[in-house]
Amino acid sequence: MRGGRFVAPIREARGVPKWVLWSGIVITTFFVILALFAPLISPYNFDEYQTASGERFGKQQPPSAEHPFGTNVLGTDVLARVIYGARTALEVVLLAVFFSLLIGLPLGLMSGYFGGKQDRVLVLIMDSLFAFPYLLLAIVIAFLLSDKIGQGVFTAAIAISVVYVPQYFRVVRNHVISVREESYVEAARALGAKPGTVIRKYVLQNVIQSVPVIATLNAADAILTLAALGFLGYGIQPTDGAEWGYDLQRAIADAGAGIWWTGLFPGLAIVAMVTGLTLLGEGLNDVLNPVLRRRAIQDVVLPAQPAKAPVEEVGV
């Protein structure tokens, strides 16, 4: 039943929503593969600056056979940094979405279901966080954490997840509140089911439906936030990993000197990955959201007529 809720609409999708969804899937899968198999796909490591024999690649070299995307100011290969950048992006975003869900989902469930004073306080706190310009919040938190636990994937992920927890909380809570009033839930409670059971069996399953869309769209946003943090210098250091936003920041100084390859490729990578995730999210939304869903028009097939019993003629 659970799988069916997702798979059936996807299979039924027709026309534009189908293409949106599938292009999203293709692009996202492409980047996931890049990320997972980076060491196998990438010609060099992200911080490699010389060949095995010790010969340096050279700084800011234009694209060539050995370096299809050229090299950057640190003397490392741009293609390698783009590929490993996908890995960093995926790591951070998965962690961030995981953290946000870990905190936002249970809080939203409890708060929505039980209501009361805790609910009001939580709503207030979450609304405050939600109202805050997300980038500033992420910057301040990244800046704070960077001194305690150093700048790295974890710091970036935590900074980003703090920004998105309120969103998950809100959506889940609203969903829970509407589900809570449904008659079958009332019936279950009347029958004496414990809150835990009710939540688990009815509410959670219902709520889980909206999570994939939110998570995907949030992932897209998270990549942009990560790039922004990297651009401002609060992201991941180049020696610890490749991050597109940081590379873009160094590339800006290059652009004025006519060195376009250090900035164009990381920038395009960001655009592509975010577009892919957005298409995936929008596609899922189009396909799963009953309001927007357009069912495929299927031919009506009447059941086979049973053989008619012979009518006995009665003499008139």
Add this chain to the structure above:
Amino acid sequence: MAGGHHTTSLRTYALTRLALALPMIWILLTMVFVLLRVAPGDPISAALGGRLSPEQLQARREAAGYDEPLIKQYFEYLGNVVTLDFGETIVDNRPVTEVIRQNGAATLELTIAAFLVSLAVGIPIGLLCGRYRDTPIDIAGRLFGIVVYAAPVFFLGFLAQIVFSQWLGWLPSSGRASPVTTFDLNTTTNLYLIDSLLSLNFPAFKDVLEHLILPATTLGLVIGGVFIRLVRVNVLQTLQGDYIEAARARGLSERNVVWHHAFKNALVPVITVIGLQVALLLGGAVLTEQTFNWPGIGSELIRYLNNRDYIAIQGIITFFAVLVVIISLLIDLVNAWVDPRVRY
């Protein structure tokens, strides 16, 4: 929203929301204070570390009172906020309110211009996409919206600078106005476009406009991309409404139906979503300001962050927090006035 809630009067709703806004502001203020005091580093080491001996640095830190108990500092902070005394920045002795006023005006000018651009881009395209759902127009429009939003504003800005400033030389690459114009301009409101009009200084007006085009368009495009999606979804939902069916049944032309009924109603919910975009705009403004050297409050915040000037940071973030709360309060009130179902 399921269940039978009676709709309360607008006044009750407004008062309730106002009453809620205050604790919200307090929570934000406390968050800001805690975050900053936990922050590493201090402005003295940031500025003079390495130039003075460690003993001299410590002596200066003590003289400046950075070692006082946190609780005392917290209540001082709250008291100052209430009296709107945000103090002076540590690294350049400017009253924080002056920073907010001067640089805030620059950011305001940028965000308003960007907002206008985003409306001009987002609404027409969104309407078209909704109207011609699933046609090539819709696909192109949606794709445009998605790709433009997916491009980080600093990437778009950097491309814009290369093309329009370096290669074509049509527009200046940074700043609010050229150096001489900035000096000549008689600033009263600090919104340079308005100031140049007020003093009838047309060369200055042209200069300021030229400097505003690239940053406003870059940021506006990105936000516009979000609007396309929002407007489109609203149009789709509206077009499925019963009254639309009724209008069609009455024999009204499709054009009539779409323009006079659907669009107007589709745009109303957009107003409420605009409130959410303000937070987005402010965040985007920081990045745009960094890219285009726009002396707005976002740039100043980054500069003060790098210098660990916690008084400045506190003041600026407090200002942002309060601003966002007020704006969302206003949006909610407008929303409630328009749609009584929202009030609780």
Add this chain to the structure above:
Amino acid sequence: MGRSLRILLLTGAALLVLAAAGCGGDDGGGGGGGTIVHGTTDQPVSYDPAGSYDLPSWNVIYNVIPGLLSLPPGGNQPEPALAESCVFDNPSTYTCKLRDGLKFSDGTDLTAEDVKASFDRVNRINDTNGPSSLFASLYKEAGKVTGQEVEVVDDRTVTFHLNKPDATWPFIMTTGGGGIVPSEYPANKLQPDASAVGDGPYKLAEYKPGEQTVLEKNDDYYGDTPKNDRVIIQYFDKSSALKLAVENGEVDLAYRNLTPTEIEDLRSADGLSVVEGNGTEIRYMVFNTKLAPGKDLAVRKAAAYIIDRQAIADNVYNGTVQPLYSMVPQGIAGHIDAFKTMYGATPNKAKAQQALQAAGVKTPVQAEIWWTPSHYGDSSADEYAEIKRAFDGSGLFKVQLKSTEWDQYSEAYAEDQYPIFQLGWFPDYPDPDNYLTPFYSTDNFLKNHYSNKEVDRLLADQKASTDQAHREQDFRRIQTIAAQEVPIIPIWQGKQIAAVRDGITGVDQTFDPSFQFRYWLIEKS
């Protein structure tokens, strides 16, 4: 919908017409006639001499609020400026006689009272960002003024009673902290920046924080009239924006802080040229002499043989810095290339190996080297990567690079947490004392536990002597010992570099060890 749309379109059209009306006016690029536009990424802290210790603030103070003495263009010894003559009565007493008829830019007279008020307030205010620590030889305690330190002998004569002999006192008076302000300036707090008053070639016409500072020619100045009427200092957040601006002609000269890549590219740009001069900013690597491996003299010597300064200057900085062979940089009187003499100008692996073998040190030597990512600019990463390559490449060292942000770094290095670490120095004034005492005295800033009695004696000796030749002898001796004991390896010395549009002259004249940017020499043809 139709009505409002029409109104909107009309308004837009009206605005465009207005903008077009602005055509034909000044195109806004670069200053016209007598206005010089200087683009920079440095932002000032305060224009009150009592409130700043940073270069951008001091740059304006030198031009608007000069002091009794100054460093002449191209020279490296203090000369009388507002003062007519200054002399050491004895190593602890310094008397200056003011010129006759001096007036501040607001028309009031400049007398000895103003001089006393200016110095006293620096120490009394003891501002967090201020230069009070520079006046340690004059005031016993920061924040406290007895009133006896600066004596007003008569209307035009002032005597400074130092609390210990200090031969560098004239240099200290040439810094921004020595600017003479009217005694009407608040005695207990800073003067607002926009109301800065002094007796300099310029007066402050306007200050818009974060945007620009405007200086205008001061007609009341006693000295030579500036070669331009007005200077606009325009602030940029990012050097890439500054570079585009100087290429487009939006600014006349770009000075501080273009990256090496940007400068490299500007060298071949049209309509402008790159002007260089000896700089006095230095970078170096410090050994904590109590921690391994720095505690072995042999290791330090080996490192001094291996380090490849030229590779760093060329590969990392594109020639915008030059190799440094002593903590006292080239251009400062008393400098000698001590490290070049002792260790050579190019890496010498053989000698390094010899030194390690002779001391019985096992190779490769494990070395943990620390650096900080943003405080000294983005190139720090590249610089230390380059150092690691040289050290590892010799086969004698195995380097592990580590970094932390400045907040933690600035405390950690002084607490014995880093065996080998990166640092930089920005001089207060171009006297060798300012490059030696902070680093080689027993209680030095670096807290690396280096101590040498002979060096301490020599440092005290030169400070107390007013005979320049004698001081230089002391300096040479100190630098030689420093090279022998190698607690610090000097790496590079920055050049002063500016991108200057064609038609602008005078920039090369002001590029000297004083690090003062003298706007009055800049001319636009």
